Amino acid sequence: MSKTEPRTLAGFMELLPEDQILFEQMKNKIEKTYQKFGFLPLDTPIIESAEVLLAKAGGETEKQIYRFEKGDTDLALRFDLTVPLAKYVAKNYGNLSFPFRRYQIGKVYRGEKAQKGRFREFYQCDIDIIGDGELSPMNDAEIPSVIYSVIKELGFDDFTIRINNRRLLNGLFESVNQKENSVEILRIIDKIDKIGKEEVIKEIAELGIEKDQIDKIMSFIEITGTSDEKLAKLQALAIDNSTFSQGLEELSSLVRYVRAFGIPEQNFAVDLTIARGLDYYTGTVYETFLNEYREVGSVCSGGRYENLAEYYTDKKLPGVGISLGLTRLFYKLNELNAIKAEKKSISDVLIIPMVDDLEVPIKIATAFREKGINTEIYLNDKKLKAKMKYADKLQIPYVIVIGEDEIQSGIVKVKNMITGEETERVIEALEAGQIRLD
Amino acid sequence: MSKTEPRTLAGFMELLPEDQILFEQMKNKIEKTYQKFGFLPLDTPIIESAEVLLAKAGGETEKQIYRFEKGDTDLALRFDLTVPLAKYVAKNYGNLSFPFRRYQIGKVYRGEKAQKGRFREFYQCDIDIIGDGELSPMNDAEIPSVIYSVIKELGFDDFTIRINNRRLLNGLFESVNQKENSVEILRIIDKIDKIGKEEVIKEIAELGIEKDQIDKIMSFIEITGTSDEKLAKLQALAIDNSTFSQGLEELSSLVRYVRAFGIPEQNFAVDLTIARGLDYYTGTVYETFLNEYREVGSVCSGGRYENLAEYYTDKKLPGVGISLGLTRLFYKLNELNAIKAEKKSISDVLIIPMVDDLEVPIKIATAFREKGINTEIYLNDKKLKAKMKYADKLQIPYVIVIGEDEIQSGIVKVKNMITGEETERVIEALEAGQIRLD
Numbered sequence: 124m125s126k127t128e129p130r131t132l133a134g135f136m137e138l139l140p141e142d143q144i145l146f147e148q149m150k151n152k153i154e155k156t157y158q159k160f161g162f163l164p165l166d167t168p169i170i171e172s173a174e175v176l177l178a179k180a181g182g183e184t185e186k187q188i189y190r191f192e193k194g195d196t197d198l199a200l201r202f203d204l205t206v207p208l209a210k211y212v213a214k215n216y217g218n219l220s221f222p223f224r225r226y227q228i229g230k231v232y233r234g235e236k237a238q239k240g241r242f243r244e245f246y247q248c249d250i251d252i253i254g255d256g257e258l259s260p261m262n263d264a265e266i267p268s269v270i271y272s273v274i275k276e277l278g279f280d281d282f283t284i285r286i287n288n289r290r291l292l293n294g295l296f297e298s299v300n301q302k303e304n305s306v307e308i309l310r311i312i313d314k315i316d317k318i319g320k321e322e323v324i325k326e327i328a329e330l331g332i333e334k335d336q337i338d339k340i341m342s343f344i345e346i347t348g349t350s351d352e353k354l355a356k357l358q359a360l361a362i363d364n365s366t367f368s369q370g371l372e373e374l375s376s377l378v379r380y381v382r383a384f385g386i387p388e389q390n391f392a393v394d395l396t397i398a399r400g401l402d403y404y405t406g407t408v409y410e411t412f413l414n415e416y417r418e419v420g421s422v423c424s425g426g427r428y429e430n431l432a433e434y435y436t437d438k439k440l441p442g443v444g445i446s447l448g449l450t451r452l453f454y455k456l457n458e459l460n461a462i463k464a465e466k467k468s469i470s471d472v473l474i475i476p477m478v479d480d481l482e483v484p485i486k487i488a489t490a491f492r493e494k495g496i497n498t499e500i501y502l503n504d505k506k507l508k509a510k511m512k513y514a515d516k517l518q519i520p521y522v523i524v525i526g527e528d529e530i531q532s533g534i535v536k537v538k539n540m541i542t543g544e545e546t547e548r549v550i551e552a553l554e555a556g557q558i559r560l561d
Numbered sequence: 562m563s564k565t566e567p568r569t570l571a572g573f574m575e576l577l578p579e580d581q582i583l584f585e586q587m588k589n590k591i592e593k594t595y596q597k598f599g600f601l602p603l604d605t606p607i608i609e610s611a612e613v614l615l616a617k618a619g620g621e622t623e624k625q626i627y628r629f630e631k632g633d634t635d636l637a638l639r640f641d642l643t644v645p646l647a648k649y650v651a652k653n654y655g656n657l658s659f660p661f662r663r664y665q666i667g668k669v670y671r672g673e674k675a676q677k678g679r680f681r682e683f684y685q686c687d688i689d690i691i692g693d694g695e696l697s698p699m700n701d702a703e704i705p706s707v708i709y710s711v712i713k714e715l716g717f718d719d720f721t722i723r724i725n726n727r728r729l730l731n732g733l734f735e736s737v738n739q740k741e742n743s744v745e746i747l748r749i750i751d752k753i754d755k756i757g758k759e760e761v762i763k764e765i766a767e768l769g770i771e772k773d774q775i776d777k778i779m780s781f782i783e784i785t786g787t788s789d790e791k792l793a794k795l796q797a798l799a800i801d802n803s804t805f806s807q808g809l810e811e812l813s814s815l816v817r818y819v820r821a822f823g824i825p826e827q828n829f830a831v832d833l834t835i836a837r838g839l840d841y842y843t844g845t846v847y848e849t850f851l852n853e854y855r856e857v858g859s860v861c862s863g864g865r866y867e868n869l870a871e872y873y874t875d876k877k878l879p880g881v882g883i884s885l886g887l888t889r890l891f892y893k894l895n896e897l898n899a900i901k902a903e904k905k906s907i908s909d910v911l912i913i914p915m916v917d918d919l920e921v922p923i924k925i926a927t928a929f930r931e932k933g934i935n936t937e938i939y940l941n942d943k944k945l946k947a948k949m950k951y952a953d954k955l956q957i958p959y960v961i962v963i964g965e966d967e968i969q970s971g972i973v974k975v976k977n978m979i980t981g982e983e984t985e986r987v988i989e990a991l992e993a994g995q996i997r998l999d
Binding site: 126127128129130131132135136137138139140143144146147158159160161162163164165166167168169170171172174175178189191192193194196198209210211213214215218219220222224225230232234243244254257258259261262265268272380383384385432434435436437469470473480481482485486489492495497498499500502503504513516517 | 582940
């Protein structure tokens with residue numbers, strides 16, 4: 124028979140078991156943390172009607188989308204978890220309790236150019252808080268406390284949640300009469316880390332903006348110091364624009380509330396260069412950087428928006444949320460050797476029977492499982508050496524060999540595969556649920 | 562602005578939060594049980610190259626598949642988790658340890674005719690054990706012990722795992738010279754529960770099969786009694802065919818081993834009418850029925866196959882596995898009111914601040930979360946009544962209201978929302994992690 128080559132598409136992550144175990148641990152930690160803050164689970168379809176999914180889309184997104192027909196229905200795969208959330212809230216408005224706090228962890232699809240570390244199928248881990256008509260700014264301050272808990276839970280201490288307010292930027296542009304150029308200017312500012320200050324000034328000037336206006340923009344961008352110093356310097360700029368003033372007030376409150384939420388000073392900072400995309404966010408914006416692994420980029424980003432679902436409903440639904448791109452984050456951190464599995468195997472114990480009658484091995488395995496210990500019985504007919512090698516390769520931490528001698532004596536040895544130590548246990552005691560491994 | 566109707570496609574399940582919580586609980590129980598038996602996690606892409614995915618498919622499957630082009634690549638969505646497993650094992654053969662035990666829980670896609678209770682996107686929860694060249698029949702006996710644990714864990718006691726061996730049927734057909742009609746006959750026999758014995762005989766006769774051959778087939782199908790009685794009666798049929806004899810021997814051993822695995826007699830039975838599809842399974846086959854909810858159909862099915870990945874590799878990879886169709890099972894059981902959530906809310910506690918300064922509410926929430934208690938703070942500016950209603954609607958079991966009085970006295974009341982009882986707690990003790998709810 125001629126064979127088909129068993130390949131996986133470029134841009135699609137498929138892991139070997141050892142990496143998959145680590146990936147699942149990260150995913151579970153994120154999910155558990157979201158639940159700790161009382162976010163409700165949501166699971167929407169991966170396929171939606173193209174009309175629904177693209178109600179708002181345009182530009183780059185539309186080009187990248189997986190869109191196809193089945194029968195005469197125009198379908199598309201979701202490219203993020205926000206549009207499905209907007210659809211869901213608009214559709215189920217009358218059946219939800221507000222503020223509606225939901226998390227969703229699921230795969231999304233973007234037909235990006237395939238390159239190393241870029242994925243066409245990837246997990247997003249989102250939380251959003253949606254208000255009915257209004258949503259207290261306290262919610263903007265709670266989000267960083269969720270980010271803080273997630274990143275700590277993932278094992279990192281040295282990270283910074285950077286916060287800004289879009290109104291500051293918008294007000295600034297209004298004050299220098301550059302509202303119509305704001306999208307372009309923001310795009311250039313977003314690159315400052317990569318291309319440097321001089322190049323930013325040059326590119327902005329190329330838009331035909333005058334020097335004193337550029338100076339004003341740059342004096343804003345270049346504000347340095349602690350979060351409090353930055354807020355004071357923003358005040359000192361004395362920009363006479365109501366949008367700017369509102370942004371400054373919101374950002375000042377946010378800093379105060381973030382402290383109330385107990386985020387340590389070293390883990391958050393006002394960063395006036397953060398803009399987060401161009402038209403979606405309206406107030407607070409967040410990015411999160413691992414300071415030892417800056418090359419990873421922002422691991423968790425989001426912000427405040429005025430209206431979640433205006434393409435589907437007249438209801439005003441303001442919200443605030445973040446997204447963590449798990450597939451890329453896992454890929455990068457794994458490549459950098461920056462993450463380790465807490466438990467390298469699924470099985471805690473491998474029971475190796477060297478007898479035909481499996482009664483004793485099965486009874487012990489059942490007793491272990493009832494105590495919440497993942498227990499595997501090696502059921503194939505192999506030499507002891509091959510069975511031990513299997514435990515070794517799967518990094519199973521404990522092994523119990525059960526042969527005729529053990530059955531006769533009523534005593535088994537539990538072998539710790541890391542230390543090599545063996546401890547004796549009475550079979551009857553194990554079967555009765557008196558279980559200790561070391 | 563004109564609005565797009567926020568609809569979800571027919572055949573795609575999308576749940577309200579209360580149902581989603583229940584669904585997640587079922588999914589987690591299945592996953593935890595699979596892990597208890599030492600199965601490794603696997604997550605393969607939902608999109609595969611159509612050539613790879615359809616290497617084996619044909620007939621009904623091919624018609625139902627979601628297939629489309631992106632650029633000039635011919636793509637398809639997976640329609641089960643077995644084909645991706647075959648691809649994965651063939652592709653990663655050198656990097657896996659055998660027997661390779663994996664579970665996968667994920668969505669699959671079939672463009673079936675839309676009707677109530679039929680889904681086009683649904684979760685399958687699969688386990689498989691794959692051998693390298695050979696696989697001990699003990700593995701066939703372990704699978705029912707996993708099924709048993711899963712179904713018990715889902716809260717059911719009255720269920721039957723029905724087991725059969727395909728070789729018995731194949732051998733029977735060979736012995737009456739009806740090998741070439743076997744697919745057709747099996748298809749008719751599969752319907753016996755629905756159409757009855759007389760209709761089965763009539764339809765088989767319509768294939769042009771003679772009466773004494775039909776009698777032989779029916780005397781096989783109609784064997785009744787306990788599992789042991791059935792095995793004895795099969796022996797007594799004295800069918801002189803080597804395939805039949807092998808099947809009988811395998812089934813007899815399986816019953817012996819299943820008992821060794823501690824499955825109670827009332828939870829398994831030899832059922833000679835089970836065939837499970839037509840060409841994939843080669844030996845043992847399983848189906849599982851909830852006896853109080855027979856209308857649900859088999860909730861968990863599978864069997865033994867000789868060769869997992871022959872379309873991709875020359876390696877012989879025998880395996881045994883099962884699949885649980887979670888989406889349909891959830892839908893049916895929920896409709897029948899046969900499942901209840903253990904925990905109806907994600908949040909265990911709702912903290913309701915009636916003060917501006919959130920220091921105390923946040924400190925208490927943080928202490929609770931550190932103890933693994935999911936805790937939400939109501940952050941919006943509403944009247945107390947509206948806040949209590951929110952807790953009520955989300956069925957959050959405990960509420961703590963924190964107002965000026967509580968801050969002054971240093972004592973809060975923890976309200977049990979089910980009993981209405983309130984117990985006093987010292988704020989400082991809670992903050993210090995001395996947490997009791999009732």
